[in-house]
């Protein structure tokens with residue numbers, strides 16, 4: 001997958017592998033949270049489209065790509081993004097420029113005669129780990145499946161390096177790889193390879209070990225999910241058991257615990273794995289649009305429906321539809337969803353005939369759905385239809401050993417390529433003592449922030465570990481109306497107050513002036529300064545004119 005590499009003062013600090021949609025901004029709800037008041041909460045989104053990777057500005061003021069602010073831009077390899085105090089470089093997976101100057105690490109003395117001690121090579125790639133024995137003839141490591149030690153990593157060359165006996169020692173030889181082989185940050189072409197020294201190639205790592213060394217305790221990965229915790233292992237087993245069935249599954253767990261990863265794992269373990277996986281976040285879509293999002297609409301079905309549009313159910317045909325935050329589904333839509341589940345057919349808004357679909361539903365919620373049923377906010381019949389198999393994902397603070405395992409994994413994934421960063425014991429202790437209200441997503445953000453603010457040296461100390469309470473973070477695009485001030489600067493508080501007021505008042509500036517009792521000129525200045533021109537304004541509606549003087553307060 002392509003990645004964004006973040007730089008400050010020319011130094012690479014952080015590497016983020018792009019998913020289909022990666023949000024960048026100052027808010028903790030973003031996939032990359034950059035603590036800089038010059039950035040909007042969600043500054044921009046990098047998304048995959050049929051014709052490549054695109055940056056979409058979400059601040060309203062434009063995001064600089066190649067030095068010029070843009071609303072949208074297709075990202076070519078090497079595209080340069082300016083994000084507050086940071087620059088980010090877009091790297092397509094293939095053809096990455098080689099790193100800094102090459103170093104040849106050599107043994108200073110002659111190798112002892114005879115055969116080197118029996119060894120095995122530990123390979124770490126994509127969150128998985130395995131070992132291969134190293135024979136006297138040597139082993140070739142590379143992406144090509146015919147290698148002795150194949151590694152599935154986009155940045156590893158087909159035949160990347162060889163580990164071979166040189167006299168009585170083991171050595172490595174880079175076989176002319178595109179992206180290089182690194183030891184402690186230095187690119188190497190030939191080097192003696194002692195036991196226990198990590199070698200980086202692409203996003204993978206190899207370590208030579210004595211053949212008979214005991215297996216180190218390690219975190220197990222299941223479909224990309226890292227965990228050592230017993231309750232999580234049980235949940236993985238449940239996924240293995242119910243994945244191949246057609247049973248409707250609802251995943252229950254706090255925000256950021258990995259519910260979407262569980263849904264993807266269920267899809268990957270089902271007979272539908274070659275079909276589409278379509279996620280829909282029921283809380284992120286305006287109530288008026290959710291029916292057409294789910295079921296589609298015919299041309300002219302309502303004003304603004306200029307073209308026919310397939311809904312998520314049709315898109316997920318022969319695959320899995322992931323209904324995230326199902327607890328937020330409006331009551332009046334619930335019977336329609338129930339009908340689709342019972343009959344296996346959907347009717348686009350404005351259509352006269354239904355369409356047959358074959359969709360497996362996986363739902364998720366952070367709410368107590370039973371309590372929602374008792375309170376009359378969720379239909380009981382729909383609850384039983386969706387919740388045939390409930391899977392509960394425990395919060396991070398209750399998982400034994402996971403903070404350390406995840407912190408190490410996220411660090412290895414996000415550290416600049418070829419730099420073997422590690423946590424100091426004090427930093428790990430600080431991470432383990434925290435209660436993680438935002439769960440794994442928050443931990444990932446804290447790791448990224450630690451990389452952005454790390455000091456000199458390869459060990460990351462406790463000062464780089466800082467927490468921000470994500471419970472307070474309003475969801476991106478949500479119709480939040482509460483201002484949480486903890487951890488915000490005065491400027492951020494003012495910006496949030498104006499932003500939320502614009503949302504409450506559907507973009508009407510005169511109403512903001514009245515509500516916040518501040519001068520019209522201040523409101524207008526701040527809107528311009530922070531790019532809030534479109535905030536709260538319903539799509540398609542003309543911008544609000546300047547408020548008239550009657551509305552002025554100060």
Ligand SMILES: Nc1ncnc2c1ncn2[C@@H]1O[C@H](COP(=O)(O)OP(=O)(O)OP(=O)(O)O)[C@@H](O)[C@H]1O
Nearest residue numbers: 224225226227254255256257258259260261440441
């Ligand atoms: N066990 C895990 N191992 C590795 N990464 C994880 C794990 N659990 C979660 N993540 C990562 O944490 C982030 C949040 O996960 P995810 O979106 O699945 O959570 P969620 O419970 O669906 O959140 P929300 O309730 O906000 O929708 C993602 O980047 C995901 O890749």
